[in-house]
Amino acid sequence: MIFAINEINNNPRLLPNITLGFHIFDNLYNSRTTYEATLDLLFKQKNNIPNYKCGRKDVFSVTGGLTSEYSMQMASILSNFKIPQITFDSFEATVSDKSDFPFSYWTAPRETIHHVGIIQLLLHFRWTWVGLIVSDDDAGESFAQKLSSLFIHNNICIAFLIREIVTHFLLNNYWKPECTERIMELMQILISSNASVIILKADALLSNSLTYLMEINEIKKNTNVGKVWIMPLQWYFSTFLKGELIGRNIFFGAFSFSVHTDTVPGFHDFLLNVKFDKTLSMFLCFFWRLALLRCENCREEYLEDLPAKVFEMDMSGESYSIYNGVYAVAHALHAIYFSRPKAMLHKVNVEPVNVHPWQLHAFLENIHFNNGAAQEFFFEKKDLSIGYDIINWVTFPNETYLKVLVGRVSSSQNFSIIKDAIVWNTRLKQVPPHSICVESCHIGQSKIVQEGKPLCCYDCTACSENMISNEKDATHCVKCPGDHYPNENHDHCIPKVISFLSYQEPLGIVLVSVALSFTVITCFVIQTFLKNWNTPIVKANNQNLSCVLLIAILLCYLSCLLFIGKPGKLSCLLRQMTFGIIFSVAVSCVLAKTILVVLAFLATKPGNRIRTWLGQKVATSIAFFCSLQQVCICIAWLLSSPPFPDVDMHSQTGKIILECNEGSITMFYCVLGYMGFLAMISFTVAFLARKLPDTFNEAKFITFSMLVFCSVWISFIPGYLSTKGKYIVAVELFAILASNTGLLACIFLPKCYIIIFRADFNTKMPSS
Numbered sequence: 001m002i003f004a005i006n007e008i009n010n011n012p013r014l015l016p017n018i019t020l021g022f023h024i025f026d027n028l029y030n031s032r033t034t035y036e037a038t039l040d041l042l043f044k045q046k047n048n049i050p051n052y053k054c055g056r057k058d059v060f061s062v063t064g065g066l067t068s069e070y071s072m073q074m075a076s077i078l079s080n081f082k083i084p085q086i087t088f089d090s091f092e093a094t095v096s097d098k099s100d101f102p103f104s105y106w107t108a109p110r111e112t113i114h115h116v117g118i119i120q121l122l123l124h125f126r127w128t129w130v131g132l133i134v135s136d137d138d139a140g141e142s143f144a145q146k147l148s149s150l151f152i153h154n155n156i157c158i159a160f161l162i163r164e165i166v167t168h169f170l171l172n173n174y175w176k177p178e179c180t181e182r183i184m185e186l187m188q189i190l191i192s193s194n195a196s197v198i199i200l201k202a203d204a205l206l207s208n209s210l211t212y213l214m215e216i217n218e219i220k221k222n223t224n225v226g227k228v229w230i231m232p233l234q235w236y237f238s239t240f241l242k243g244e245l246i247g248r249n250i251f252f253g254a255f256s257f258s259v260h261t262d263t264v265p266g267f268h269d270f271l272l273n274v275k276f277d278k279t280l281s282m283f284l285c286f287f288w289r290l291a292l293l294r295c296e297n298c299r300e301e302y303l304e305d306l307p308a309k310v311f312e313m314d315m316s317g318e319s320y321s322i323y324n325g326v327y328a329v330a331h332a333l334h335a336i337y338f339s340r341p342k343a344m345l346h347k348v349n350v351e352p353v354n355v356h357p358w359q360l361h362a363f364l365e366n367i368h369f370n371n372g373a374a375q376e377f378f379f380e381k382k383d384l385s386i387g388y389d390i391i392n393w394v395t396f397p398n399e400t401y402l403k404v405l406v407g408r409v410s411s412s413q414n415f416s417i418i419k420d421a422i423v424w425n426t427r428l429k430q431v432p433p434h435s436i437c438v439e440s441c442h443i444g445q446s447k448i449v450q451e452g453k454p455l456c457c458y459d460c461t462a463c464s465e466n467m468i469s470n471e472k473d474a475t476h477c478v479k480c481p482g483d484h485y486p487n488e489n490h491d492h493c494i495p496k497v498i499s500f501l502s503y504q505e506p507l508g509i510v511l512v513s514v515a516l517s518f519t520v521i522t523c524f525v526i527q528t529f530l531k532n533w534n535t536p537i538v539k540a541n542n543q544n545l546s547c548v549l550l551i552a553i554l555l556c557y558l559s560c561l562l563f564i565g566k567p568g569k570l571s572c573l574l575r576q577m578t579f580g581i582i583f584s585v586a587v588s589c590v591l592a593k594t595i596l597v598v599l600a601f602l603a604t605k606p607g608n609r610i611r612t613w614l615g616q617k618v619a620t621s622i623a624f625f626c627s628l629q630q631v632c633i634c635i636a637w638l639l640s641s642p643p644f645p646d647v648d649m650h651s652q653t654g655k656i657i658l659e660c661n662e663g664s665i666t667m668f669y670c671v672l673g674y675m676g677f678l679a680m681i682s683f684t685v686a687f688l689a690r691k692l693p694d695t696f697n698e699a700k701f702i703t704f705s706m707l708v709f710c711s712v713w714i715s716f717i718p719g720y721l722s723t724k725g726k727y728i729v730a731v732e733l734f735a736i737l738a739s740n741t742g743l744l745a746c747i748f749l750p751k752c753y754i755i756i757f758r759a760d761f762n763t764k765m766p767s768s
Contacts, residue, residue, distance in 0.1 A: 001063060003270045004326035007372055014334055023059075027070060034070050038062070038077045060357050061086055061329045063322055067203070068139070075101045082358035086329065088259075088321035089234075105364055105379060107321040107328070109386050109411060111146075114233055114257050117388055117409035118199065119150050121230070121255065124417055127197045127435035128156045128456045131190070131227075133210070134201040136165040143201045155475075157437060157456035159195035162186060166206045169213065183213040190225050196428070196435035199230045207231075208238050211247035218250075226427030228435070229254040234317055237393070237401055248395045253425035257388040259317030260408060262373035267315050317389070324386075327371050328379070332363040387411045394423045440472045444490035447475055463490040465653075485654045496649065500658040501564050501726040508564050511733050515560040518741060522554040525748050532755050542596060545589050545619050550748065552586035556740045563729050572643040572660035577634040579736060580671040584630035585623065586743060587678040587709070592622040594685045594702050630674055637667035651724040659728070676713055682706045701746045708742030 005020050025037035042059060061084040065071045071087040078085050085104045122130065132147070134140030144161060151158060164186075169179040190198070200207060218224060227250075235256045238246045315323065336355055368378040377386065390407035407417030424431040441447055441460035446469050448459045463469055467477035468486045480486055484493035502508050529546060532538055538546070559582055562575035596619055646661035662668040683706035716735040723731050 001322050001326055003264075003267055004323045004330075004372075006270070007266070008327070008330045014330055015337070018333070018337070020330065027065060029066075031070070031073055034065060034073045035077065038074050042077075042081065042083075059083060060333070060355070060360065063088065063325050065089070066318075071104070072101070075104050079103050082361070084329065084332075084357060084360050084364055086322075086325035088318050088325060103361065105325070105328070107325040107386075108259055108317075109388055113388060113409055113411065113413060115146055115150055116413045117257055117390065117415065118147065118230060119154050119156070120409065120413075120415035121390065121407075121417070122156055122197065123154060124415070125432050125435075126440075127228075129159050129195045129197075129435050129437040130156065131160050131162070131193060131195045131198040132158050132201075133162045133164065133186075133198060135203060135206055136163040140201055147199070155455060157454040159193050159437070160189055162189065164202070164206060164210065166203075166209055169209045179213060183210070183217055186210070187214060187217050187221070187223070187225065190227065191223060194435075194437070195227075196433040197228045197230065201232055203232075204238060207235075208246050211250060214250060215247065224427050225250055226425060226429070228425065228428070228433060231256040231393075233257055234259070236316075237395075239399075244399050245395060245401060248399065248401075249427070251393060252395045253423055253428075254393045255406075256391045256393065257409070258391050259321050260387045260389045260410075261315055261317060261320040262375050264315055264320075264323065264371075264373045266372070268313055271313055324371055324377055327369060328364060328367050328377070329360065331367055331369040332360045335363040335367075336360070390417060392422050441469075441474065443472060443474075444469055445474070446477045447473060468493055482649050483656060494654065496654055496656045498658060499652070499655040499726055500566055501729045502566070503564055507726075507730055511560065511730065511737070512564060514737055515557045515733075518737070518744065519554060519557040522550060522557060522744060525744065525752055526550045526554070528752050528755055529748075535755065537751055537754055542593060542619055545593050545596075545623065546748075548623065549586055549589040549593070549743070552582050552589060553740055553744050555582045556586060556736060560733050560736055563733050567645040567658050567660045569645055572645050573638070575660065576643060576662065576668065576671065577637070580634055580675065581627065581630055583675055583736075583739075584678065585627045586740075587675055587682060588623040588626035590702055590705070590743065590747070591626060591678055591682040591685070592619045594682050595619075595622060626678055630671065633667070633670050633674060637664060637671070640664055640667065648725075655725060657725045659725075672713065672717075676710065679706050679709050679713075683710060701750060705743050705746035708746060709739045712739045712742065 001022060001024075005022055008014055009019050023041055025041055027034040027037050041062065062074065062078055063086045065074055065087070067089055068087075071085070071089060075085055079101065082103055085101075087104055087106050088108055089106075122128070132144060134144050140163060144163075148158065150156075169176060169182070202210070214225060229251055231251070231254050233256070237248075237251070240246065333355065336359060365379060368376075370376050387408055387410040389405055390409070392404040392406045394402040394404055396402070404421055404423065406419075406421045407415070409415050419432075422432075424433070437454065437457040438459075441458070445460040445462055448461050449455055450457050450459060463477035463486065466486060467479050468490045469477045470491050477490070480493035483496050485496050486492070487494050501511075503512060526547070529538055529543075529550065533543060556579065559575065559579045562571050562578060565571065641664035643660050643663045646659055648657040648659055651657060683703060686700075686702035686706060712735050716731065719731045719735075720728060
């Protein structure tokens with residue numbers, strides 16, 4: 001404060017021709033002394049009469065106190081006189097609201113920034129399981145409640161909450177007998193807990209008492225408390241009379257939050273040149289003798305040589321807040337003086353005017369200035385716009401310490417930290433330590449909260465099918481998009497591969513090659529029959545039906561090409577129906593041929609009129625009528641629920657199957673069932689006529705061909721139902737090719753063999 005006032009008085013542009021003065025009072029950390037000192041500050045002859053102006057001093061503002069409790073006690077008096085009070089401690093909304101202190105201004109950051117800074121620090125290192133030790137009073141309870149609320153919103157849990165008060169350990173400055181047992185219970189909690197981070201909220205007396213007793217207990221029990229401590233606001237190491245740090249090993253590597261400071265030019269030189277005049281001797285000489293443990297008179301040459309634990313040459317957070325508070329008042333006075341019209345004309349020499357303390361409020365609320373460190377400041381809802389520095393405390397065996405700046409929380413709650421600058425406690429088992437209730441769930445897993453336990457205590461379960469988690473401790477797994485699927489570890493989604501039976505893949509090439517090869521063979525058989533059209537063996541087996549059957553077989557082979565390639569609307573409509581109708585024509589022809597064989601045998605008996613049924617019209621009518629039934633079934637299929645191209649994303653992992661949806665599976669099985677019905681009739685009739693005496697009796701060959709046909713399609717059904725993707729198409733194509741080849745091989749290849757290789761068997765017609 002003295003340094004700031006000297007700077008202001010020496011600045012001709014700020015308050016020219018005006019000199020600021022100051023009074024300093026010490027409350028001795030006592031509430032009664034606080035009230036008395038506040039009244040002594042206001043009245044000249046110690047006639048402390050509140051609410052009356054009896055010889056009052058010219059006090060424009062008051063700076064203090066060190067804690068919120070003392071600040072509120074001072075404000076209860078100062079508010080009666082509307083005197084601006086500059087408070088350099090954070091406002092703690094325990095039992096009061098800021099509206100209860102309309103004439104108070106806070107130069108320390110808002111309390112919420114400190115809370116957010118703690119949360120950000122915990123989240124940065126993934127510390128979700130922390131211990132909390134607070135003072136058993138309004139301030140400690142308020143701190144615990146507000147932090148607990150933030151913990152819930154950020155998935156952080158409290159491992160234990162301990163409330164302590166100094167009277168648990170001290171009575172009239174003497175240790176109580178039961179303090180040993182109480183500190184042992186506290187130590188047991190700290191050692192047994194798997195929480196590696198402890199947040200402490202207590203005043204200096206309580207924290208020093210706890211620390212001292214913990215150190216004694218460590219020595220007695222030969223145990224170590226290896227934890228990361230987050231200390232109270234504006235915390236500093238305390239020392240014993242001989243200079244030993246209290247809690248040097250316990251708080252090694254601890255974190256604390258201090259008001260953000262910038263280097264103020266000239267402050268170091270000011271401390272080196274400070275003069276011990278009569279106004280300062282009461283304070284400085286007492287401190288001097290205590291710091292040096294000497295009884296000699298005040299001397300100035302030792303100041304720079306004092307260790308930091310005794311006296312810091314850098315401006316502390318509290319000092320920086322006081323410095324800014326003094327400058328805020330000075331700028332408010334500047335605004336008042338230079339707001340007068342006369343003063344505006346004579347800025348160089350401002351005449352003193354009567355200013356009352358209450359007049360400063362309108363200017364303080366809108367103050368905006370740069371301090372001596374060129375840092376911009378303004379009050380935002382009576383809080384100065386400033387953030388916190390994050391300090392890492394490093395201690396040394398020679399009972400000294402080093403404050404390492406490792407991060408910052410700005411007034412806008414932006415968080416930053418330098419991990420490489422942090423020095424961790426050597427007692428920790430790993431650095432940075434883990435402070436979690438259970439081990440983190442790996443990528444590809446999600447959390448399941450254990451019943452009756454905090455949210456941070458959970459089990460891990462692997463993500464189910466088609467679900468992933470790409471971060472540790474995921475609250476739930478995320479479903480992959482429809483065109484993606486999870487990888488083996490379920491930590492990211494992979495695009496699915498489009499799958500259909502194409503002409504380019506080996507299976508497609510083989511099937512096309514087989515179909516085209518048998519197409520060529522069928523053409524060769526047709527050519528052979530046409531070339532030997534009038535030979536006995538061709539005539540005996542009904543030339544026209546054989547020709548229609550061969551054409552149907554040829555078209556069946558070609559219809560296989562409709563099943564290969566990317567499914568389209570037209571190909572899906574044509575392929576099943578084309579195959580069903582053509583195959584029905586083929587089987588109908590076989591049935592007609594079989595019936596004709598039976599009729600031909602019966603016609604050989606004398607006087608039998610069945611001979612009249614052996615004409616070409618009967619065979620054609622049978623084939624046409626049987627084929628027409630299949631055409632009607634297919635038309636009904638088209639009208640009711642026709643096939644259409646579809647996409648199957650679920651049958652096969654990692655694949656998008658392009659397929660033809662049959663529309664109505666019932667109609668599809670009706671088509672197959674009708675073909676099977678025709679085949680069974682043909683098989684039955686051919687089986688009964690297999691031993692008929694006829695030179696060119698083909699009933700045996702038809703029986704075998706129908707046996708092959710039925711076997712193939714019966715085995716097709718379970719294969720079709722158990723196969724997925726493009727292999728369904730391959731199974732159906734195999735059935736078509738196999739059954740078609742059975743007809744071709746069993747019925748026509750023996751005839752071709754006779755025509756080509758055994759012409760002597762093809763010399764006469766069978767006897768009529």
